[in-house]
Amino acid sequence: MQHIKLFLCVLPSLLGFQAFAGSLQKPNVFFCYGKLNPIEIKGYDYVILESKHYNPSDIKKVKKLNGKVLAYISLGEVNSQSKHFNKLKDITLGKNENWDSYYLDLKSDSTSQVLFTEIDRMLADGYDGLFLDNIDNFTSFGFQKDQQSEVVGFIEKLNAKYPQHFILQNAGIELIDATHNFVDGVVVESVASNYTFPDNSYKLRDEKEYNEYLKKLNQLRKKYKFPIILVEYADSLALYNDIKKRISKTNFLYFIGSIDLQKFPLFND
Template structure:
């Protein structure tokens, strides 16, 4: 992978690759899991990526819709408010129209040959999330999704609080910023406090043992130094992982 060659003191590359930008599909190779933004790839592209990797999953948010999304216009009049960090709008899963649009989009995406889906913004539906009053709706949506696509791999992003209810319907989980701690308020990349990190890893190990599904760590860095500090932490945990920049738009490259 070209994007990882600039890193110092890296003995191995990540086993997971996240990218929400457009790339040459033939340059994505050797990963256990690949998560892509479907608008940048057609069915032919996905076939190529699948030949070179393990599971290839398509990104979709169940909590928000970006203003640049092709289905934004179908939802813009029934959203609940704006997320200033990402120029996206909160979805109302209590609305039958919202659910219908999401399932139509999922049907279209999976028709291109993806092995499954990466479900983003699930933490929006937890205690401190914007849609905390829609817990039953998100759990019901994921259950319905698994019933409709039982053979597809469903990867849940965040929402640890909901795993007791969703674990029957998902095949794995992503947790962001476990070893690292990016903050939007000041756009700073840094390490998480060591005790907080240790507590977090302990909790994730408990979840992994209890539910027996893969947990993927997604960490954020802006330098080779921070990358290596993160890797020193998580390399001992045996979790699958990916380390990139916060926008996830391409191959992560870090200055030495």
């Protein structure tokens, strides 16, 4: 789950959102990296925000109106618009061409120091925890597959330093056996849906693939007993309804939004 310039919204049965034409059920998680009026974010169990858009006073308002409020941080990449980009840009490993972001080198002590400094700053603003993005970068087919021990070690240190904070891991289910003791939940993108970057296409995932994916996630949920949140992508009310029909019987928390959300989702056929 990457930033597209400013932001991206995603999470479990999630995101308090507006939808065109009718009575779409309001999700119970809100995940958004754009700048919003803090008092308009209300009624969610979980809220995930891009910290650069909010000050401690804003976070206090959001917390008063919601449950846990988490700050976004990527352990795999740094966006060119991030506050800490200038501190990392000279020690990155290359650019992710799908996004305006650069791959991080967790083998570098300097990278870890910058990330922990940024995390310290965000949590000092009053966030209840963190959303850790791009963990899939460290899996078998990821760009940083040779840094699996480093990312697991980083998350372990994070858990040790902030044991009372809620840590939500995005993707990287291949690493769950190693990280499950250090995180409180996992987000998985595009389970029922299947957005493809080359043609900017929104669609449903092949039914057989979907069922196999779902079976695997149910096994993980049973094994580790923590929440697994589905993040799905749609560009129309019709596709939104098709996705919701698929996953509504799974009992997974979920969010359905656009790939480049910068506000509350709005679907219009």
